[in-house]
Amino acid sequence: MSRLLDEYGLDVWIWYPALDADYGDPATVEFALREWSEVFRRLPRIDAVFVPGGDPGHTPPKLLMALLEKQARSLRRYHPKAQMWVSPQGFSAAWMEEFLEILRSEPEWLTGVVFGPQVRINLPELRARVPARYPIRRYPDITHTRQCQYPVPDWDLAYALTQAREVINPRPRAQARIFRLYQDYAIGFITYSEGANDDVNKIVWTRLGWDPNADVVDILRDYSRYFLGERYADDFAQGLLALEENWQGPLATHAGVETTLARFRGLERSASPRELLNWRFQQALYRAYYDAYLRQRLLQETALDAAARERLGQARRAGSLSAMDAAERLLDGAVLDPPARSLRARVFELGEALYQSIRMQLSVERYQAIAVGRGASLDTIDLPLNNRLWLKSRFAEIRRVPDEEGRLRAIDEILHWEDPGPGGFYDDLGNPARQPHLVRGPGFERDPMFRESALTGFALQEGFLAWRTSWWHHAESLWDAPLRMHYKDLDPAARYRLRVVYAGDSVKPRIRLTAGEGIEIHPLIERPVPFRPLEFDIPAEATRGGELVLTWQREPGLGGNGRGCQVAEVWLLKR
Numbered sequence: 001m002s003r004l005l006d007e008y009g010l011d012v013w014i015w016y017p018a019l020d021a022d023y024g025d026p027a028t029v030e031f032a033l034r035e036w037s038e039v040f041r042r043l044p045r046i047d048a049v050f051v052p053g054g055d056p057g058h059t060p061p062k063l064l065m066a067l068l069e070k071q072a073r074s075l076r077r078y079h080p081k082a083q084m085w086v087s088p089q090g091f092s093a094a095w096m097e098e099f100l101e102i103l104r105s106e107p108e109w110l111t112g113v114v115f116g117p118q119v120r121i122n123l124p125e126l127r128a129r130v131p132a133r134y135p136i137r138r139y140p141d142i143t144h145t146r147q148c149q150y151p152v153p154d155w156d157l158a159y160a161l162t163q164a165r166e167v168i169n170p171r172p173r174a175q176a177r178i179f180r181l182y183q184d185y186a187i188g189f190i191t192y193s194e195g196a197n198d199d200v201n202k203i204v205w206t207r208l209g210w211d212p213n214a215d216v217v218d219i220l221r222d223y224s225r226y227f228l229g230e231r232y233a234d235d236f237a238q239g240l241l242a243l244e245e246n247w248q249g250p251l252a253t254h255a256g257v258e259t260t261l262a263r264f265r266g267l268e269r270s271a272s273p274r275e276l277l278n279w280r281f282q283q284a285l286y287r288a289y290y291d292a293y294l295r296q297r298l299l300q301e302t303a304l305d306a307a308a309r310e311r312l313g314q315a316r317r318a319g320s321l322s323a324m325d326a327a328e329r330l331l332d333g334a335v336l337d338p339p340a341r342s343l344r345a346r347v348f349e350l351g352e353a354l355y356q357s358i359r360m361q362l363s364v365e366r367y368q369a370i371a372v373g374r375g376a377s378l379d380t381i382d383l384p385l386n387n388r389l390w391l392k393s394r395f396a397e398i399r400r401v402p403d404e405e406g407r408l409r410a411i412d413e414i415l416h417w418e419d420p421g422p423g424g425f426y427d428d429l430g431n432p433a434r435q436p437h438l439v440r441g442p443g444f445e446r447d448p449m450f451r452e453s454a455l456t457g458f459a460l461q462e463g464f465l466a467w468r469t470s471w472w473h474h475a476e477s478l479w480d481a482p483l484r485m486h487y488k489d490l491d492p493a494a495r496y497r498l499r500v501v502y503a504g505d506s507v508k509p510r511i512r513l514t515a516g517e518g519i520e521i522h523p524l525i526e527r528p529v530p531f532r533p534l535e536f537d538i539p540a541e542a543t544r545g546g547e548l549v550l551t552w553q554r555e556p557g558l559g560g561n562g563r564g565c566q567v568a569e570v571w572l573l574k575r
């Protein structure tokens with residue numbers, strides 16, 4: 001690869017994480033110097049080496065920078081003009097300060113700093129604090145959709161569940177916004193990609209790198225014209241924009257998803273056999289069919305969930321066991337009589353076509369994808385989209401209750417789970433349509449990394465399907481930023497109690513809750529696992545003015561991915 005790039009006159013960068021156990025051990029350092037030196041020696045051309053401080057990596061800056069100083073000398077023995085770059089990814093607050101202190105001494109061997117995922121301060125602040133002699137290069141994540149540097153804002157739970165992090169993800173307008181918002185703080189970029197799923201995003205960034213003022217639609221027309229043909233220039237470009245729009249807003253009410261499919265079906269019908277073998281065409285078709293099939297499933301399963309609850313509501317008249325049996329039969333309709341089978345079949349045909357054309361691995365079992373969450377969206381296409389598994393699990397528990405009144409009380413708990421009672425309030429914080437008291441902040445347009453904004457996050461780890469769907473997603477803030485809720489028009493003479501579920505995908509960091517101007521509701525605590533509701537009294541002084549501000553924060557100063565301040569459900573109960 002180094003030789004080929006050299007023949008084309010292109011720069012050769014190496015992403016080279018420092019992964020040995022302990023660079024405080026001289027023997028480890030010597031081993032790393034020999035190992036890296038052999039790589040440097042064998043490659044005919046190296047223009048730059050980029051070493052991430054984390055993701056992956058785990059070395060304190062003092063030891064890391066000492067190692068890289070030695071590695072830079074070794075590198076330049078074989079490639080005298082080669083550059084050494086480093087990123088502060090995954091650093092804790094203490095490590096970040098240590099890193100910046102080292103930079104203030106302006107080491108000569110270092111060329112520049114890279115801004116990538118998991119950098120705990122934003123790019124404008126990093127630029128302000130890094131000495132001017134060091135350029136900053138961006139390393140934008142264009143490949144992931146959630147739990148990433150630039151997540152899809154307010155992504156529908158059905159998409160997040162089934163399409164996951166590495167789905168085919170054309171986001172042309174979003175990528176252009178990200179590019180332009182921060183372009184003045186860096187000298188350029190090398191995009192972070194995991195493969196072919198982000199092909200459109202790569203082209204958008206590359207074209208904007210040449211001309212930051214290029215029109216996004218024109219970029220997509222050129223893309224379509226070059227890779228598919230002149231007659232596709234506008235129609236395919238508009239289709240790519242439509243795929244991005246499919247992800248905006250609640251899927252259940254997004255009738256535009258069917259319009260997008262109709263557009264691509266029209267292109268599909270008029271395409272030649274040769275054009276149908278084009279993998280870029282196949283990718284767009286795959287997403288269009290997948291999105292439409294997913295929406296049909298979501299509509300069906302939402303209706304079945306509502307019908308099942310209606311049957312449960314008849315339990316006192318029909319009997320608890322009969323009501324649960326009837327509700328379970330309704331819920332099982334999603335499996336026994338699924339909708340839109342032809343759409344599903346076409347998704348699988350396109351998955352096979354993509355494997356044949358570019359060996360795209362959309363399934364672990366069929367195509368040996370590395371993991372289900374790593375782009376294997378065929379393996380998750382039929383995951384339940386409602387509370388079916390949670391309800392069936394609860395039914396099994398309730399059937400073991402020996403007396404009818406006990407079973408009816410348990411059914412009532414299911415039916416009234418979200419009920420905050422008279423004068424109370426309920427927020428499903430992972431659902432953008434049901435979080436009226438969440439303080440959302442600037443939002444994606446001004447804050448696409450969500451450093452100052454509330455973010456919809458997802459807790460789709462092992463065992464999650466047995467939970468309520470309201471625990472599959474949550475609101476969260478990143479790093480040391482607060483997550484806030486604001487209640488108005490409360491009864492100033494009343495007393496209130498808070499019920500909260502701390503579900504999330506990052507449960508190790510402890511979490512603290514305060515009200516108003518620092519009134520502690522609870523100190524830093526560990527979240528209970530398995531998740532369950534917790535309750536806390538709200539002091540009268542916190543609501544005396546008829547308003548209440550709740551503020552959550554995770555343990556300050558931690559490194560890693562920044563997640564941990566995550567709240568799924570909140571009830572404010574009037575006592």
